[in-house]
Amino acid sequence: MTALNFTHDPVRRSWIESANLPDADFPIQNLPFGAFERNGEARTGVAIGEHVVDLRALRDSGLVEAGSDAALACEAASGATLNRLMAMGPRYSGALRAALSELLKSDAPQRANVQRQAEALLPRIDEIALRLPCEVGDYSDFLTSLHHTERHGRYKGLADPLPPAFKSLPIAYHGRASSLRASGGEVRRPHGQYRDASGQIVFGPAPALDFELELAAWIGHGNAFTQPIPIDAAHEHIFGYSLLNDWSAKSIQWFEQVLGPFLGKSFHSSVSPWIVTAEALAPFRKAPVPRAQDDPPLMPHLRGAFDQQQGGLHLALYADLSTSRLRDAGAGPVRITRTHLDNLYWTFAQMVAHHTSNGCDLRTGDLLGSGTISGADDAARACITELTNAGKDPLRLPNGETRTALEDGDEIVLSARATKSGAVSIGFGECRGRIAPALAVAGRREEIAA
Amino acid sequence: MTALNFTHDPVRRSWIESANLPDADFPIQNLPFGAFERNGEARTGVAIGEHVVDLRALRDSGLVEAGSDAALACEAASGATLNRLMAMGPRYSGALRAALSELLKSDAPQRANVQRQAEALLPRIDEIALRLPCEVGDYSDFLTSLHHTERHGRYKGLADPLPPAFKSLPIAYHGRASSLRASGGEVRRPHGQYRDASGQIVFGPAPALDFELELAAWIGHGNAFTQPIPIDAAHEHIFGYSLLNDWSAKSIQWFEQVLGPFLGKSFHSSVSPWIVTAEALAPFRKAPVPRAQDDPPLMPHLRGAFDQQQGGLHLALYADLSTSRLRDAGAGPVRITRTHLDNLYWTFAQMVAHHTSNGCDLRTGDLLGSGTISGADDAARACITELTNAGKDPLRLPNGETRTALEDGDEIVLSARATKSGAVSIGFGECRGRIAPALAVAGRREEIAA
Known part of the structure; x- marks a missing residue:
């Protein structure tokens, strides 16, 4: 390599x-x-x-x-x-x-x-x-930011906010490939079942829409069924990277989630359409942030010499929000997230090695999302749920607007920049989406007993 | 229709x-x-x-x-x-x-x-x-047997073994399309991380392999992105059905599961290769089992006149187990599960309507699994976890062998039969798979601190 x-x-x-x-x-x-x-x-x-x-x-x-x-x-x-x-x-x-x-x-x-x-x-x-740059066979989404995971655990009131497996393996779920779309255009607010403020289960346009700022790896050549990809070969299977906005209807997700996210995510996921190749990013490689002294040691199949030395990237990532009112007033978007790939606890090579460790086959064009790249700093919170402490501290925009979730007309633009002294800085283009009002179909808000 | x-x-x-x-x-x-x-x-x-x-x-x-x-x-x-x-x-x-x-x-x-x-x-x-009869874009797996869900809730010691959403919507997760395989051949025992009997987190060939007897619907023509399929049109989008064995490595699943099943399922899922068309099954339609009096009423988008009258099927389903010792002795397989599609709480049309209710697009060739079709009767338990009361009562075979999980060489054959007086009974062919020993790769059993 x-x-x-x-x-x-x-x-x-x-x-x-x-x-x-x-x-x-x-x-x-x-x-x-x-x-x-x-x-x-x-x-x-x-x-x-x-x-x-x-x-x-x-x-x-x-x-x-x-x-x-x-x-x-x-x-x-x-x-x-x-x-x-x-x-x-x-x-x-x-x-x-x-x-x-x-x-x-x-x-x-x-x-x-x-x-x-x-x-x-x-x-x-x-x-x-x-x-979309390619046909996506399967899309998997990981949960690799410790800060994102811990904050969400605290919002739920968990005694131990970090799941026991978090430091042993990169947690993930299967996402929905059909509803992946290239950056741009409308993100239609979905209908869904959720509990309203009174605890009633209702069906209607979903409140509590959120964005999630992620980086995603595209698989180049895949592996044969039943044959795991060793950690030392994992980087060679990654063709490149794009930005991913894993739009989430938290209201739907909180109610439906028993076997993981389903309709709360599958209404739309946006991908920046340019694949920045692993080759173009090679000059920006760095060691991932070391695991803490008291973290469990890495299992052999997740420990690779190259990955330990160069499995990270000098990559800053951003989310900008604009609203209808801001645009009407001619005002530009507001930068609400400034984060860094260092905030991932696991590397993409570890995600690839873990994903195939049971023999599961990755195929060309498969997409692996990092999960929300939130950091410890307040500025590095990479979704609105975290930016508002689960709604307790609304986001305040310069024009006086507040947000605890995305409203119709709100637009999120993700961007990222790889920078290192001695190298020419490169970007990813944008991952853009604007929330459009829910369709009128099937939209009756009908209450049933909780 | x-x-x-x-x-x-x-x-x-x-x-x-x-x-x-x-x-x-x-x-x-x-x-x-x-x-x-x-x-x-x-x-x-x-x-x-x-x-x-x-x-x-x-x-x-x-x-x-x-x-x-x-x-x-x-x-x-x-x-x-x-x-x-x-x-x-x-x-x-x-x-x-x-x-x-x-x-x-x-x-x-x-x-x-x-x-x-x-x-x-x-x-x-x-x-x-x-x-496999077609290219599968996305594979979704549901959890629609109340009995399967309740039993698993009880094994976990939950006060309320049924998740709150169970009777409001058909719970589901995204499965892995790449590792779907047609019936037959070997099912390689996966490696994975799990907790051993002493509570240590280890990586190695996964114990606690199980089968899950399911029926799965193949999508014919799909829906446009953002456009839900109304319940009254849902049956027309189902081209036909096959049997599905959602092989599960429970040991992996119990440890990894935070956002739903991942590597505990994605090592192999077997499908019976013949699509029995919805048309061929039309003579075997029946009303689904009515919801209980005190169940929450169906929301309008899940309530369809045709579906309420004919959304079920006169369909009996079976699982047979054979072991190396049984085969060596010339003995046939043992029938371990006799169940019926009536044991589903939700119909396939409801699964389709729910799945698209947020605008998610189903595509031709997508596969929707019912989840394990367990019934209230002991004979209708459709996985080994239930058949053994989560390992407490081992399965006893006629030759004296016992099982609390599938061992290498064990073979499961699923079958099903639609029967109704006045009609010629039809079947699905078989969904067969035999557990093969784990590969030697990446197989070191390495312990890390729990």
């Missing part, structure tokens, strides 16, 4: 000027993969500044050396999704990123040739409709 | 004699759909007696009227899975079953023509390798 990605030359610049802005999410050192619709066709691409390289157009351009690993990668990515490319492992996507870096760098010999084909090759991101 | 399927003529017989045996699972009145491998090719088919009609061969045979609904269905089913056919709704699969019934009936005018092509058209089931 290479610790530093050869395409990360911090001096390199692109002749696409928007990639060179200091706050650009997609400088030439990033080159994340995504899928989109263009002229009614589903395609895949690589982001550079405010543009995207259309990979089918690139395949047909003659710009990539025939028969090379990059050309094979380009061919695999010329369908509607990235699954085929992701399944090939990092060698091919890495070769394609390296070839693109050569074509897009300031002093690229091919620059004029690329520019001649720019209309086909390089649409602007704001002219395409981004889609 | 037609209450009785026009292809169910109880007098009709097939010229394929194995379909006419009194205990045949697949008489001409059944005609279930499945997928299989034949000469290295993935195909789909329809079972009749001990044979299967190869649907790609049927398409190419000239036996189905060109342009008819049956021909369109046949074309849709000529790929590797049934997804395309299932998505078309019951009209097309129904037309194909009707056309097959005409070709296979004793006095079929085309009989000689079919028989001439029998080698291509009608392989024996024991000469093909059955596969």
Whole structure:
């Protein structure tokens, strides 16, 4: 496993000027993969500044050396999704990123040739409709922030707010793959059963909507059924990462939850559409925060030398909230969460090793969410439930509005930034969603005896 | 919605004699759909007696009227899975079953023509390798037997063994789609973390393996994202049913479970490979068991006239256990569970309506498990945990062996039979799996402080 990605030359610049802005999410050192619709066709691409390289157009351009690993990668990515490319492992996507870096760098010999084909090759991101980057077979969501878990345990009044298994294994549940959607657009408030303030069980538009700021790993090549992935190989199975907003209807969740979250989560989960590759993030690797002295020792199948040294990331993550009133007044969003990946107790490699330790097969395109990345600091609380101490201390916005949950019209934008001295900082793009009012269907609020 | 399927003529017989045996699972009145491998090719088919009609061969045979609904269905089913056919709704699969019934009936005018092509058209089931009938997007598993739920609540020592939500909504969790497998072959004992008898947390081959006897519904055409399926339309979205064995490693489950079952279930779930269509089961419809007088009234979105009258099935279900010692002695399996679909508190239509009530989209090929179908009677306990009163009363086999959990070499076969006077009884085929010893990988049993 290479610790530093050869395409990360911090001096390199692109002749696409928007990639060179200091706050650009997609400088030439990033080159994340995504899928989109263009002229009614589903395609895949690589982001550079405010543009995207259309990979089918690139395949047909003659710009990539025939028969090379990059050309094979380009061919695999010329369908509607990235699954085929992701399944090939990092060698091919890495070769394609390296070839693109050569074509897009300031002093690229091919620059004029690329520019001649720019209309086909390089649409602007704001002219395409981004889609989920791949077909997701299964989506699993973990619970790996100790702070998030402890706070929720305290809200429930538990004597020991941390579940006994928390420090022995990364707790998780199976999520719903069908309702994953790419960033953007409306998040429809769901109907559901819940207890109202009087304790009555009712069915209607669900109150207590919340966001959850997460990072999620995309599986590249998977494992054979019954064959666990050893911790030392786990990083190689992760193609890359996106932001995940695991929207939650807490009212539904509190009432329904016996075997874990179900309808309280499955109405919508938003994913940032660009997969920032594990390769692009390699320069930002760091050791995970060490376990406390009195924590139980790591079991062998969760303990890997590379993972212990480089299983974390220098990655800051943010959540911004805007409301209808703020937007109507022309005011920008309010930053409500500033957190860091260091707030995870478990690494993604540990999640992969644990997930497959029983022989469960991960498949290309599977998504593994980190769980809400809350930290110990008040500013690092990564959902409204925590930001308001379970509703006791409403969130106060600059315009006087208060929130204990998301209201219709509220919009959450997640973002993240990998930063390390000596490296060019890279971002993830945004994970955006705005709460839309519940549909009128099946919406009668009908009371039954509790 | 037609209450009785026009292809169910109880007098009709097939010229394929194995379909006419009194205990045949697949008489001409059944005609279930499945997928299989034949000469290295993935195909789909329809079972009749001990044979299967190869649907790609049927398409190419000239036996189905060109342009008819049956021909369109046949074309849709000529790929590797049934997804395309299932998505078309019951009209097309129904037309194909009707056309097959005409070709296979004793006095079929085309009989000689079919028989001439029998080698291509009608392989024996024991000469093909059955596969999962379709690609499964998401698999959800419910908890709808009151008896199963209450017993487990009592084992845990709960004051109120039934969760508060149980009678308000069908409780469920998201399952793992990747580890679903067609009936047959080995079920590898998983590794996992669990507490041993001394309370130590250990990692190793998981003890306390159990089976769970379930029925599962396959979704035909799905619903649009954010658009719930009304209870009155729910039955039309169910293409058919299979048996499901939700193998469980209770030792893993008890320790890991915070957000529901995860690795304790995701190592393997077995499905009987034939989809018995909702249409074939129509003659066996019955009213579900009425709710008790003092149960909370059904909410409107879970209350449908058709469902209240015909949402149940005259369906008996069985589990048989054999062990290595029994087989070595030439003894047959022991029937350990005799239960009935009446033991479900919720209907499948209610599961569909509930699942989509928050706007979650069900997709063609999604699988909805009923949960363990245990009844009040001791004989109707549908997992070993219940059969042994959580290990207190070991299961005693005729040869003197005892069980409190499944041991390596133990084999479970699930079966079911729909029966009603005036109708020809139909079955599901078997859902079989045999426990294989844990792999040696990652198998060190390593103790850490509890």
